[in-house]
Amino acid sequence: MTSAVEKYRNNFLREVEANVEEGEWVKMCMQCGVCSGSCPLGDAWEHPPQELFMMIRAGKRDQVLASESMWMCTSCYSCITRCPRGLPITHIMHGLANYANRLGIAPKMNPTRRFAKIFWDNIAHTGRVNETKLSLRLYFMDGFFTGLRRAFAMRKVGLGMLRTGRLNPLGLFRAGGIARKGELRKLLARAYEIEDARKNFGKRN
Amino acid sequence: MSEVATNQTILVAGGGISGMTAALEAAECGKEVVLVEKRAALGGRVSQLYKYFPKMCRPHCGQEINQRRIRANRRLRVLTLAEITKLRGAPGDYTATIKIAPRHVNSNCTACGDCASAVSAEIDSPHDYGMRKVKAAYLPHNLAWPQRYVIDASIAGGEQGAAARDACRYGAVDLDMREETIELKCGAVIFATGWRPYDAAKIQPYGYARYDNVVTSVEFERMLDPYGPTGGKLLRPSDGAEAKDVAFVQCAGSRDRNHLAHCSRVCCMASLKQSMYVGECYGEDARATIYYIDIRGIDRFEDFERQVRADERVRFVKSKVARIEQNADGSPVLHGVDTHGARRYANTHDLAVLAVGMQPSVDANEVFEEGATSVDASGFIQARDGENGNDGVFAAGCAADALDVNRSVQSATAAALRAIQVVNRAARA
Ligand SMILES: Cc1cc2nc3c(=O)[nH]c(=O)nc-3n(C[C@H](O)[C@H](O)[C@H](O)COP(=O)(O)OP(=O)(O)OC[C@H]3O[C@@H](n4cnc5c(N)ncnc54)[C@H](O)[C@@H]3O)c2cc1C
Ligand code: SF4
Ligand code: SF4
Ligand code: SF4
Ligand code: SF4
Secondary structure, eight states, X not given: OHHHHHHHOOHHHHHHHHHSTTGGGGGGOOOOOHHHHHOTTGGGOSSOHHHHHHHHHTTOHHHHHTOSGGGGOOOOOHHHHHOTTOOOHHHHHHHHHHHHHHHTOSOTXXXXXXXHHHHHHHHHHHSSXXXXXXXXXXXXXXXXXXXXXXXXXXXXXXXXXXXXXXXXXXXXXXXXXXXXXXXXXXXXXHHHHHHHHHTTOOOOO | OTTTOOTTOEEEEOOBHHHHHHHHHXXXXXOOEEEEOSSSSSBGGGGGOSOBTTTTBXXXXXXXXXXXXXXXXXXXXXXXXXXXXXXXXETTEEEEEEEEOOOSBOTXXXXXXXXXXXXXXXXXXXXXXXXXXXXXXXXXXXXXXXXXXXXXXXXXXXXXXXXXXXHOTTSOBOXXXXXXXXXXXXXXXXXXXXXXXXXXXXXXXXXXXTOTTEEEHHHHHHHHOTTSTTTTOOBOTTTOOBOOEEEXXXXXXXXXXXXOOSOOSSHHHHHHHHHHHHHHHHGGGOEEEEEESOOOOOGGGHHHHHHHHTOTTEEEEESXXXXXXXXXXXXXXXXXXXXXXTEEEEEEOSXXXXXXXXXXXXXXXXXXOTTSSEEOTTOOEEOOOOTTSOOSEEEOGGGTSSOOHHHHHHHHHHHHHHHHHHHHHHHHO
16 A cells, blocks of 8 residues: 555655755746746757756656756746746756755766856855966866867957956966955855755765 | 615626626615716626627627616616725715716717717727727717717817717707716625736737737737727738737736736636637638647536637647747747647747736725725635625625626626625614
């Protein structure tokens, strides 16, 4: 009896509600399709938001979490302003991506994921974004020659930023950042701890 | 009037199908009834429809029967151009404030139309949602009851008004009429003030305010009426071309937290009905596409839905339209995702009809003394349970909820019965 009932119980929706930022909203979706139709990414989506929500309810855990789709979101907020049920779709997209990443299921080579990681490491290290290091790491993440090619393609933008003082070449050698970096790192470590305990995650690597 | 109305009078506000029904039911039970209607003629929004679902008859039939019943009943008095603006008091003892606008035409009028011929000034036709101009001396519409002309206030004071007066052979034009406000005593009140269409311009992505060939469902009804602005021809407003391929956009402003949170209930059926109009106009060449979240053809209306679904000229796309654009020749292009298969579309049609939502026409907070009645989250008036389990203010038809005609009439009869109980109690006290 219980196993027969269990079979129909959708655990993945519950998992999303418990562990994904704004995940408790997913069940409010009425599948109208306005978010998907409004998204500027158009056909580039494998599964647009409304379809992802349907898949969550259908319990397609692996397909959802391993998907590239939610990593595509550019936070333009078109979907949120139009959603007739008021779902915070953008936030759910990022929540799903974050959760998949935390579980280690997210697609390793997804460029948004890699950029997000580089960006986070950059800012968490000193408390300020170091544009020079950030751009270099980003361009060279696929190897030296690809990096040169990318940097060359972007040279106009880069020079412009240099001229207007937005990119400081000395940033490469200077640590920079906020005064009490140690405090920041402690604070972040504590935040990780709280979140991991709440969501029952194992130790971070 | 205020002298003759007593605490046993039932006041019915609104002379649409619901108000006429409630007033007649109560009067035919022997009660004194006053019916006040804001417009110049009875009939409400139904008189602006081309045909009614589910039987697809013209609105005339019900209207004519009701008019005959009203004429035959001496207990029922009708005031037109009379708007209820305030209500205060308690069961058995209400006072209503009624604002009466001047018609500038008295009961001598034979509806001969000579005044209209004598006048050149024009106004936007209120009956046609401003889709055409009519003379500033006009009969509200063909079926208008009372059959009496109106001289619009914009000309009453000038030469044009004088020309109308001089043209009238019956001494019916009275340019000295002024707006009046009267107070009316009554024992129970039925609000049958109906609905108004949601303002489509607020649904920005649909471009109603930007594109000529995006119209509302209520305008579409007028386009089909043989006496309407296009003489019953289904033509595009932008260039007068035949509109053979029509898109119906469901839930335009309903079921949407950014607009009206409730389902307007009638619009699915209305669009199914309107898809038949396209077939009526263009036969085999007709194409209709209904873009929907889900079709709410409830209980016995399911047969109606099945009948439309069997028609090969009507296509159903499960999708709330995301936005509408316009192409070079002025045709609306609908964008969205078909949620059956998550396929994106950009479909071009001749005309897009927004199935706009229904919202209550009066703001109860303005009319009622605080706490005198209750409204639901969307502003529809709900009967309040008073001390004796039955307060003296009731709502009928679309003042109570988004309802079709059949359900409006049922709710009107129920409201009449409850109002009768209140005045009976007042009589015994
Ligand atoms: C596009 C569309 C198509 C439809 N087609 C159909 C159909 O085919 N079949 C069907 O069954 N239903 C149809 N409906 C629904 C139908 O229109 C309503 O059921 C009907 O109008 C309800 O009648 P009512 O008397 O309650 O309200 P109304 O028709 O709105 O009448 C209310 C009356 O009250 C008056 N009033 C308002 N405020 C005041 C005031 N303060 N004082 C005095 N008077 C006031 C108004 O002037 C009006 O005359 C359709 C609706 C839409 C939107
Ligand atoms: S717009 Fe909102 S309700 Fe509609 S499919 Fe997207 S998330 Fe669901
Ligand atoms: S916020 Fe993200 S999901 Fe929403 S429309 Fe923009 S890109 Fe698409
Ligand atoms: S007001 Fe006079 S002229 Fe005008 S329609 Fe009535 S009777 Fe005829
Ligand atoms: S009746 Fe149909 S079109 Fe109207 S609000 Fe409800 S679901 Fe939408």
